Every structure is written in structure tokens, then in C-alpha cells.
Amino acid sequence: MNFVEDQGFMTDAELAYAAIHHDIIHNRLPPGHKLKVAELRETYKVGSAPLREALSRLIGDRLVVQQSQRGFRVKQTSAEDVQDVGRVRVMLECEALRDSLAKGDDEWEARVVASYHRLSLVERRERDEEQLDELEARNTDFHEALVSASPSWWLLELRRQVYAHHERYRYLSRTTGGSGRDTPAEHAAIFDAAIRRDAKTTCALMTKHIDLTTDTALHALADQAKGD
């Protein structure tokens, strides 16, 4: 009843891709940072060929930019960009949601219930720094589950790409303290409306949910700019 997730073998290029992707999203490789192959070779313990392949793939994800003959850099952040990302994410995620609520079967419902449960468990707990990553992962799973019944491969694929960027901004604002919003309550409302198949309400709540994240990121960016 359970398949092997992925044959444990991963090529060096894939490994480096995953690692660098993670480190960019988590701002361990900060916006604008110069990505020198020699350095990265050290850090990730891979040769330059697989490393450059990984970076090339990240260009496609828009997480890395390349200037001809001048190497690679982590994509910059900006107030305009986070608003743009937020807007497009709302658009894609709501469209996929409408699909999903209309076509989701029992299997989908089970997945949504399960992922929501996993999320809410860790949301109520006191969050020590280490468990914040787990919370983020479960949050991603929940959002993915919600839209997963959409038959549109493109919608899901683009949504996932944009989601990653929005997530990067969210990590950026994790340093600054609580934003006074009640995220668990937001998730609960979204979950409730989704299970009731109330597309209009779900989309409205989701839009607000995403916009709040955008706003928080905007504040973090402003604070950060002051700090310099």
C-alpha cells in the first residue's frame, strides 16, 4: 500500500539543486548574493559540473540569475516583487482551488483532512526555533493538498514555483516578531470552507490569507531597509 518514495540514489547535480534551492528559500544564501562556483563546491562537496547544472536549473525556477561571463547571483528581493509574487500566487492558487473543490474526490478529502490535522498539531504547540521548519513544511503540504485535485498540471506547476518565492519572503519576515495575526484560525476557516466545497468563501479567505503574508513580508523588508 506504500511505494518507495524515491530510489535513494540521487545524482550529485540533483543533490546540489535541492540543497541550494533549500538554502535560497531559507535565506541562508541571501538575496543578491554572489554564487561563486569554487565556494559552493566547498560547501556542497560536489564538482563544478554538477554544481553548474544545479544553478542552471535554478535559473528556470527564477531563484538564480546569470549574467553572461559574470557568474550567478541569488535573485534580488524587493517590495515590488513580493507584491507581484503575492498577486500572481493569489491568482493561480484560487483558480486551482476552484478546480479542486469542484472535482476533489474522497481521496482528496482524506488528504486535505490529514494534512490539516498534521498542521494544526504543530501550530498549537509552542514553537521552538527548530520546529519552525517543520511547521513550514506542513503548511506547504496543507496548501498543496487543497489544490491537488485540480486537473491542470500547468496551474499546479506554476503555483508551486510562485509559492516557493512567496515562502522565501515569509522566511525573510520570520526574524521580526509576531505580526499579530492568527494563522491557525485562518487555516481553520480555510479548511472548513474547503471541506464544505464552498469555493467562493474558500477563495476569499485564501486571498486574505496570502495578502496578509505579503503585508508581513513588506513590513519586514521595510524594517530591514532601515537597518542598513
Add this chain to the structure above:
Amino acid sequence: MNFVEDQGFMTDAELAYAAIHHDIIHNRLPPGHKLKVAELRETYKVGSAPLREALSRLIGDRLVVQQSQRGFRVKQTSAEDVQDVGRVRVMLECEALRDSLAKGDDEWEARVVASYHRLSLVERRERDEEQLDELEARNTDFHEALVSASPSWWLLELRRQVYAHHERYRYLSRTTGGSGRDTPAEHAAIFDAAIRRDAKTTCALMTKHIDLTTDTALHALADQAKGD
């Protein structure tokens, strides 16, 4: 008043990327085709390292898929996919259009007029096989000009990506004869509505325009399936 478009120097990896991208869109490298590095090395006269970088970038464009340890393939086509691509393209292009019509300045209008003119010139001419590529290029330019005043970088970027895939399907159906549609008239109507800043009409016309292309591609795919 005029900047250097691009410093004539292009790295081998970029060159290979552009060439392979072109050959996939034009179905010279057909859907599902196995992309062996040794072969491609010959064809494009580049080493394996830049070639693999090019292929890695094409993965991000969703034009190439990679199976771990089993190399690269050109993405498959299918009836479901072309409908999906068409749907998402309508969504992105119309949203960008609404932006563009609302915010387009004189510069934008001039660009639209110019690109439409260039397009209509070659549309009226008798099309010999060779000039079809030129028509396709001008068509791309026209559509790009229309949306170019949108301030959303993400919308434009994703639109361009999806447009490329739709274009591939259009090239697929270019072998089969005329589809009985009057594309010049469609463009004329879109152009007219866009210049009048009538967003609702423009989007409606654009949707129909795109849907017709999707339908044509669907027929071509069906014919092609019969042929086997």
C-alpha cells in the same frame, strides 16, 4: 537613444540553450525524443558541459524532462496538455492585457501599432514556406507588445513560458492545411479593441483567438495519432 541589444558574445551554453529551445518549439526535436549528449554535441558543436547546462535550463522551461540516471527527453505532447496550456495561457494573457490596457502609455501604444503593422504586412502576403517563421516571429512580437505595459514581471514571465509551449503546438499543426479561420481578421479586431482600451472586448477576442489555436492543435494531434 539606442542601446546595444546584447553584447554579441554569447557563451556556448547560452548558444546551445537558444538553439535547442528553437528546435524543440519548431518540432525539429520532436516530442518525446531522446536527447543524447553525444548526438547533440555533434549537432550543435559544443562540449558536453555547456550542453548539459543548456538542457538543465530547458528543464526549468518545462520543455525537457530528466529521468535520473537515464538522461533527457523532449517533453511529450498530448491532447490534455494542449488544452491545459491553452487554458492557462488565456488566464495569464488576459490578466496581463487588463493591466496593459489600463496602464499603457504613448510609448506602449506606439509599440503596439508598430508591431501590429509589421505583422499585418506579412499576413497579407502570400506565404512561402520560408516566410512562415518570420510571420510567427512577428505574431509573437505583437502579442508581447500588447501585454508589455503590465507592471507584473511574474505575469509576463510566466505568460512567455506558457506562450512558448502553445507555439510548439501551433507549429505542430502547421503541417496540416488551413483551418478555415481568418487569423488576420482576428488580429485586426484585437488590435482595434486594444487601442480603444476596451479591456472586456479585447479579452473576449483574445480568449477566442487562443481557443481557436488550441482547437486547431487538437485536430492536428488527432490526425497525427491516426497516421500512426
Add this chain to the structure above:
DNA sequence: GAAGCATATTTTGTCGATATTTATTGATTT
């Protein structure tokens, strides 16, 4: 001390060769 220019250093992009994995062939057995 600032500007210009040649030199040194770093970094990028590329090549050719090689280890490792997958695919193929053909002999051998059931």
C-alpha cells in the same frame, strides 16, 4: 591626491578523459 594604464589575481566557462550506471546482445537453460 586623482586618473589612467599595465600587470597580477581571481573567476568563469570549456574541454577531454574516466568511473558508474543503464541498455543490449546472445548464449544457456527450462
Add this chain to the structure above:
DNA sequence: AAATCAATAAATATCGACAAAATATGCTTC
């Protein structure tokens, strides 16, 4: 004839070294 398995061939992914380009350094001149 179908299936199994070893041997062979092919293709993928990786490495280490190198050439070309960009950046940094230091020297000269004004």
C-alpha cells in the same frame, strides 16, 4: 519458444585541468 543470466556495448554523470574573461592591484604620470 520463453525466460534467465552473464558479457558486452552504450550512455550518463562526474572529475581535474585549462583557456578566456573579468576584477582587483599597484605603478606611473599629471
